[in-house]
Amino acid sequence: MSYLRWLAAFAAVVVALVVQVSLFPHLAWHGIVPNLCLLVVVAAALTVEAPFALVLGFAAGLTLDLAPPADHIAGRWALALTVAAFLAARMRQDVKPTALAVVGTVAAASFVATSLFALTGVLLDDPTMSIAGLLEVVLVALVWDVLLTPFVLPPLMRLFTRLNPQWAAQ
Amino acid sequence: MGTLGGHDGRERRWTGLDRLESRNRPPRSLLVALLLASITLITLDVSGGGSSPLEPARRVIGEAFGPAESAAAAAVRPFTAVPAWFRSKDDLADEVRDLEASNAELRGQVELAGFDRNRLEQYDGLTTAAADLGSALVPARVVALGSRQSQSFTVTIDAGSAAGLGPDMTVVNNEGLVGRVLRVTRGTATVLLITDPDSTVGGRVGSSMEIGFVTGSGSLDQDAGLDLRLVDDASIPARDDTVVTWGSATGPYAPGVPVGTITEVYTSLREASQRAVVKPFVDFSALDVVGVMVPSGSESDRAVVEADGSLR
Numbered sequence: 001m002s003y004l005r006w007l008a009a010f011a012a013v014v015v016a017l018v019v020q021v022s023l024f025p026h027l028a029w030h031g032i033v034p035n036l037c038l039l040v041v042v043a044a045a046l047t048v049e050a051p052f053a054l055v056l057g058f059a060a061g062l063t064l065d066l067a068p069p070a071d072h073i074a075g076r077w078a079l080a081l082t083v084a085a086f087l088a089a090r091m092r093q094d095v096k097p098t099a100l101a102v103v104g105t106v107a108a109a110s111f112v113a114t115s116l117f118a119l120t121g122v123l124l125d126d127p128t129m130s131i132a133g134l135l136e137v138v139l140v141a142l143v144w145d146v147l148l149t150p151f152v153l154p155p156l157m158r159l160f161t162r163l164n165p166q167w168a169a170q
Numbered sequence: 171m172g173t174l175g176g177h178d179g180r181e182r183r184w185t186g187l188d189r190l191e192s193r194n195r196p197p198r199s200l201l202v203a204l205l206l207a208s209i210t211l212i213t214l215d216v217s218g219g220g221s222s223p224l225e226p227a228r229r230v231i232g233e234a235f236g237p238a239e240s241a242a243a244a245a246v247r248p249f250t251a252v253p254a255w256f257r258s259k260d261d262l263a264d265e266v267r268d269l270e271a272s273n274a275e276l277r278g279q280v281e282l283a284g285f286d287r288n289r290l291e292q293y294d295g296l297t298t299a300a301a302d303l304g305s306a307l308v309p310a311r312v313v314a315l316g317s318r319q320s321q322s323f324t325v326t327i328d329a330g331s332a333a334g335l336g337p338d339m340t341v342v343n344n345e346g347l348v349g350r351v352l353r354v355t356r357g358t359a360t361v362l363l364i365t366d367p368d369s370t371v372g373g374r375v376g377s378s379m380e381i382g383f384v385t386g387s388g389s390l391d392q393d394a395g396l397d398l399r400l401v402d403d404a405s406i407p408a409r410d411d412t413v414v415t416w417g418s419a420t421g422p423y424a425p426g427v428p429v430g431t432i433t434e435v436y437t438s439l440r441e442a443s444q445r446a447v448v449k450p451f452v453d454f455s456a457l458d459v460v461g462v463m464v465p466s467g468s469e470s471d472r473a474v475v476e477a478d479g480s481l482r
Contacts, residue, residue: 028315058208072320074215075210086201089196
């Protein structure tokens with residue numbers, strides 16, 4: 001069951017990444033696309049136990065860092081998504097989260113992850129970008145992520161819940 | 171807790187809550203471990219520079235994701251091509267015709283820029299100038315774009331080392347310079363666009379032959395443009411003048427590829443140089459078919475457009 005869950009999570013990340021770089025640029029607003037990998041990580045953090053979500057956040061971030069067109073310094077998305085997974089896991093309640101709670105968690109995770117990525121960029125002086133540009137990117141990315149939440153999160157959360165060994169027993 | 175020893179029910183409830191808490195609370199040690207791992211990766215990549223230890227990992231992941239991205243782009247293409255449905259069918263013949271046209275147009279643009287004319291007068295005969303553009307073009311399509319969140323302006327194209335591509339090759343389309351190849355896998359290549367803030371292209375003003383450096387502005391907006399700084403502060407670039415690549419034998423950009431037109435000129439007293447805003451010819455928000463300049467006669471897994479317009 002555990003293997004199956006890792007496999008499902010990995011497949012979800014791969015599909016999310018490919019759709020994010022190949023399909024969404026056609027719909028992008030000023031080049032800003034929804035961060036589907038983040039949505040996968042948040043879905044995992046809201047349904048399965050925290051260590052799994054944290055490692056998945058790190059793995060998804062690392063994939064975002066290394067898969068082609070990416071050319072920034074590797075490890076930046078890994079850092080951002082690990083923190084996002086941690087926050088989402090902290091927000092999680094023992095009861096099934098309400099729709100509003102899910103949307104709120106996605107919004108918070110998106111804000112934190114994109115800002116952290118931008119901040120590491122500023123610290124490392126990777127590409128220089130104006131603060132106004134950064135703010136625009138963070139806010140538009142947040143809107144994108146929240147917009148896609150109703151379509152992406154419910155099926156993913158159902159998938160992770162079904163593959164969760166503890167909860168399946170209940 | 172000793173005083174509460176008798177209240178079994180209450181205590182059980184408390185321990186129950188504790189367990190609940192601990193299940194909800196993500197382990198801090200794991201968080202710290204993963205954060206340290208991320209920071210280690212960042213440090214490795216920063217200190218590695220050009221020959222980063224993560225380059226092999228990038229290549230492996232690229233080999234795995236390249237075909238998936240190409241397949242996804244191919245699946246998406248019929249839908250994105252719907253507006254252009256009646257103009258062109260989406261097949262290889264069309265693609266090749268587009269590129270032939272682009273090759274011809276490219277040559278025409280360079281002639282318009284006055285670059286070749288000047289060169290001819292100054293150094294070379296007609297044959298050398300023709301040989302300058304005498305590299306062959308490998309056609310390719312953009313299959314994936316980096317997001318603005320990632321702050322780098324890079325795209326993946328569906329031609330790789332099997333098509334004869336290598337790092338530092340020049341990428342053009344029918345409008346002008348697109349960028350250069352950063353790294354290749356078997357079936358895909360990552361291209362750094364000239365709008366990336368990290369990108370610097372040696373540029374030459376078409377009419378005066380003055381040289382300078384064109385850097386990216388970090389925006390997909392065509393009017394935001396590129397920055398041109400001339401080396402010689404005495405010469406003032408003219409508006410509406412064309413900028414072409416300067417090119418060198420060792421540098422990544424082939425000489426004489428049109429980059430853009432000068433829209434505004436500033437004089438910076440502090441830095442003692444002329445700064446001009448260059449509007450690129452290429453619309454980077456709508457990139458699709460591109461050509462990669464490879465040495466004429468190189469091996470490739472697909473049809474190559476040669477300098478004279480013939481197909482091989």
